[in-house]
Amino acid sequence: MSRLKLVALLFLAACAAPSSHIAGFRSPKTEIYSSAAFDVSRVEGRWTQVAAFSAGDNPGCKPGGVEFRKGATGPEIAAQLCLNGRIVQAQGPLRMVGPGRMAVPGMQDWWVIWVDSGYRTLAIGTPDGSFGFLLDREKISGDRLHAAAEVFDFNGYSKARFKAY
Template sequence: MQRRLVAALALVLAACSTEAPLFPAEVYRDTTVSMGSIASFKPDRYAGRWYEIASYPVPFQDGCRQTQAVYTPRNDNGFNVRNSCLDADGDLRSIEGTARPAGPGRLEVRFDSVPFLSAPYWVLWVDEGYRTAVVGVPSGRAGWILNREPTIPPDRLEAARRILSFNGYDLSRLRMTPQAAP
């Protein structure tokens, strides 16, 4: 299980890399479209639990449901990060790491079990109440819609989808993440 988790994380970091990937990964956005993170990002308001509402298919999340991320603030405006999901067998999978500031609305994420690799994590949009967020990576190999609750109101889901589209993401390939037991 641990070996599988480490291999899966290596795939996610490769998918997020702006350099040549270590592993093949699909690209879900037109990288000729300029992508921008939010300049008014407030790390203290971003802290806490986020539920993955939708994402682009990446190998490390095959069979995942009830996917969540918890961001715990650190003194350097970064976070300790814990990502978790239930796999196809109903077993909890989780991984821990850190996210450090890399510019306005931009973080570099590194996971403990994958040394020497980090990945860009750009917050593209957060609604005024910090209830819904859209996150992407410049390479276009990953993207997420996150929400503070396991369900999202239709208007915020539509706004999040529009942000992804504006940043060059192909909405036809976006997949909803099951948050309830099957």
């Protein structure tokens, strides 16, 4: 076999090999878990985005927030968030699609990976790791911020890319 053919075959094999890295903020090798005890009826009201995963400083992107409310046919959401340097909005009916898993209009499903016992802090991620963010009802305490960072880490998210606002 000529060297050129061998190089071409090696190149094709490298391209076809499965990658352990995905474009996102978490390792695909780590399992991700949603909160089985999450109760959507307890999140009604206004939440402020207090942290998110980001590849950079995002100078033009301000932290946003989410409002959960009761609608005529069930829970609804109105959200404006800073996700990796982009303002992302979602509005409309919210559907629970599994334990701690919400179908959000115009976005991929949100997985609640942690909520504190007082329902003051929500850590939300995605299985593909394309985004992750932290919501709080008030000014977040250092201990809850630290706990959320540890939960994200446990679910495969990169600690180096976790940015508190």
